[in-house]
Amino acid sequence: MLSRTDAKAAGSNVPARLTLTDFDLTLPALGLLVLFFVVPVAILLARSVSEPVPGFGNYAELLGSSTYLKIFANTFLVSGLVTFVSLVIGFPVAWALAVMPSRFASVIFAILLLSMWTNLLARTYAWMVLLQRTGVVNKLLVGLGLIDTPLPLVNNLTGVTIGMTYIMLPFVILPLYGVIRKIDPAILQAAALCGANRWQALVRVLLPLAMPGMAAGALMVFVMSLGYFVTPALLGGTANMMLAELIAQFVQSLVNWGMGGAAALVLLVVTLALYAVQLRFFGTDRMGGR
Amino acid sequence: MLLNFDRLGWWKLVLIGITVLTAAFLLLPILFIAALSFGSSQWLIFPPPGWTLQWYRELLADPRWLESAWTSFQIAIIVTVLSVLLGLVTSFGLTRARFMFREALKALFLTPMILPVVVLAVALYAFFLQIGLNGTLSGFVISHLVLALPFSILSITNALEGFDKSIEDAAVLCGASPFEAKIRVTLPAISHGIFSAAIFSFLTSWDEVVVAIFMASPTLQTLPVKVWATLRQDLTPVVAAASTLLILLTVLLMVLVALVRKGLKS
Numbered sequence: 001m002l003s004r005t006d007a008k009a010a011g012s013n014v015p016a017r018l019t020l021t022d023f024d025l026t027l028p029a030l031g032l033l034v035l036f037f038v039v040p041v042a043i044l045l046a047r048s049v050s051e052p053v054p055g056f057g058n059y060a061e062l063l064g065s066s067t068y069l070k071i072f073a074n075t076f077l078v079s080g081l082v083t084f085v086s087l088v089i090g091f092p093v094a095w096a097l098a099v100m101p102s103r104f105a106s107v108i109f110a111i112l113l114l115s116m117w118t119n120l121l122a123r124t125y126a127w128m129v130l131l132q133r134t135g136v137v138n139k140l141l142v143g144l145g146l147i148d149t150p151l152p153l154v155n156n157l158t159g160v161t162i163g164m165t166y167i168m169l170p171f172v173i174l175p176l177y178g179v180i181r182k183i184d185p186a187i188l189q190a191a192a193l194c195g196a197n198r199w200q201a202l203v204r205v206l207l208p209l210a211m212p213g214m215a216a217g218a219l220m221v222f223v224m225s226l227g228y229f230v231t232p233a234l235l236g237g238t239a240n241m242m243l244a245e246l247i248a249q250f251v252q253s254l255v256n257w258g259m260g261g262a263a264a265l266v267l268l269v270v271t272l273a274l275y276a277v278q279l280r281f282f283g284t285d286r287m288g289g290r
Numbered sequence: 291m292l293l294n295f296d297r298l299g300w301w302k303l304v305l306i307g308i309t310v311l312t313a314a315f316l317l318l319p320i321l322f323i324a325a326l327s328f329g330s331s332q333w334l335i336f337p338p339p340g341w342t343l344q345w346y347r348e349l350l351a352d353p354r355w356l357e358s359a360w361t362s363f364q365i366a367i368i369v370t371v372l373s374v375l376l377g378l379v380t381s382f383g384l385t386r387a388r389f390m391f392r393e394a395l396k397a398l399f400l401t402p403m404i405l406p407v408v409v410l411a412v413a414l415y416a417f418f419l420q421i422g423l424n425g426t427l428s429g430f431v432i433s434h435l436v437l438a439l440p441f442s443i444l445s446i447t448n449a450l451e452g453f454d455k456s457i458e459d460a461a462v463l464c465g466a467s468p469f470e471a472k473i474r475v476t477l478p479a480i481s482h483g484i485f486s487a488a489i490f491s492f493l494t495s496w497d498e499v500v501v502a503i504f505m506a507s508p509t510l511q512t513l514p515v516k517v518w519a520t521l522r523q524d525l526t527p528v529v530a531a532a533s534t535l536l537i538l539l540t541v542l543l544m545v546l547v548a549l550v551r552k553g554l555k556s
Contacts, residue, residue: 021387022382022383022386022387022388023383023387023389024383025379025380025382025383025386025387026379026380026383026384026387026395026399027383028376028379028380029376029377029379029380029399029439029443030395030398030399032376032432032435032436032439033398033399033402033436033439036414036417036432036433036436037401037402037410037436039417040410040413040414040416040417041409041410041413043413043416043417044409044412044413044416047416089308089312092304092305092308092309093308093309093312095292095305096305096306096308096309097309098293099292099293099294099295099298099305100295100306100309101295107313108309108313110544111313111316111317112313112316113544114316114317114320114540114541114544115316115317115320117493117540117543117544118320118536118537118540119497119514119533119536119537119540120497120499120514121499121514121517121518121521121533121536122320122323122517122533122534122536122537123319123320124521125323125517125521125525125529125530125533126319126320126322126323126533127319128521128525129322129323129326129334129525129530130319130322132334132525134333134335135334136322136336166315166316166319169312169315169316170316180293183293185293185294188292188293188294198292198299198301201292202292205292206292206293223404226406227405227406227407227408227409228406229407229408229500230499230500230518234521234522244406244408247408247409247412248408248411248412248503248504251412251415251416251504252504257416260412264408264409264412264413267406267408267409268405268406268409271404271405271406275404
């Protein structure tokens, strides 16, 4: 494409040949993406302001109803909880992986990768079985004498949080490991020489240095959780629906494209805004932990 | 101090403890499902009262399970081939071309990876309803390709950026045509990137649920959709058997990746 115009611009007498330039190579994929990604999403969003009547009625309904606001609140609550628990567990694991003898660490890595690659439904099913009233977790807790009667662990907030933390953990541990790995051990030796004990070194040196990685990992898990569909639908109850389920319900059972599009736009805007924050403050070049 | 394993003192034990517990937390549910798929109790009691192959027999006797597995496999293979070919072409364009907005274009190609899948699923569902692609193999292939392509482009551009283009130029100087040089010099050099592009694309399609739930019709569904639909009714051990086969495939692919990596190093 560029070569043709270049040839013309140069006023050359050589007829513009139909040669492929490197840019042209990206056109098939670009076409696929525009036709089957950009256009469908744009149409969906357009329908949110045109159906059933033109205007912002769908958004007014979505943001004005206590039912829907409860779903938004629940979506943020679940995502926040999952992010918090993942960080609390993920930080020590990432730290341990960064300092452990490599033989031991590689076993842990293999488990992390296996879990990440194992079919999402298979993993969610495992938790449905484990957490049910007669499941292993309840039996274990009763057997240990910690509780008298089985706890309701599925179809509620507990179930979703456990199931989603399980899925998100590798997404915190792996990037955080990369960040901690890059921290120069000499900085911590210096802290020790200056008289810091372990706690002081952890709180005032290691944690601050790992903070960009923590923040980036937290944002990623939070954003991924916001749009999650399968695990909340299977492990959560009707009382704590999440945004992605609401979108699916508008479209599949209610056939309300206007509301579905509006809810999708809310999810998109929040997602993109958080990614913008991530790029602004923790751009990939700043992931090095300094 | 804190980054020196031998000087962590008793903190070492705490860190190792948390790590081992986390690893167990990640691994045990997978093993648990595999164990239950051979258990004789319909109520998924653990430890099972006895061992049986009954659930696998039920799985294999039901033509709908086999059909959905076959559908998944076909789609995943087609998506893998298309994703690798398209990813290869696009990556050459992205790494070799000098044009404005190259980074922006690359970011655009990666967006399907980060946006909530449910938005794409709903949008494509609406779009395909209008052009009649819902419930068709093409519909599945297109939607899975949109999701798989970013992984493919990412793996192959990474490999291409690490490849010294002057080697390809040298082949051209020695008389190879530019195309021949790419096929015979560059492609073998970036084969690890192509390989991971293929594995990622296959798994993306094979494991994909959300778009597939919307794309499926009563007559055409993928294995994850069948699992999803079954799970919404009850927790039957047949799903444990199906899940175990899915896990087995993942393990096989991981071993394959590990072997290829090892082969590349030596």
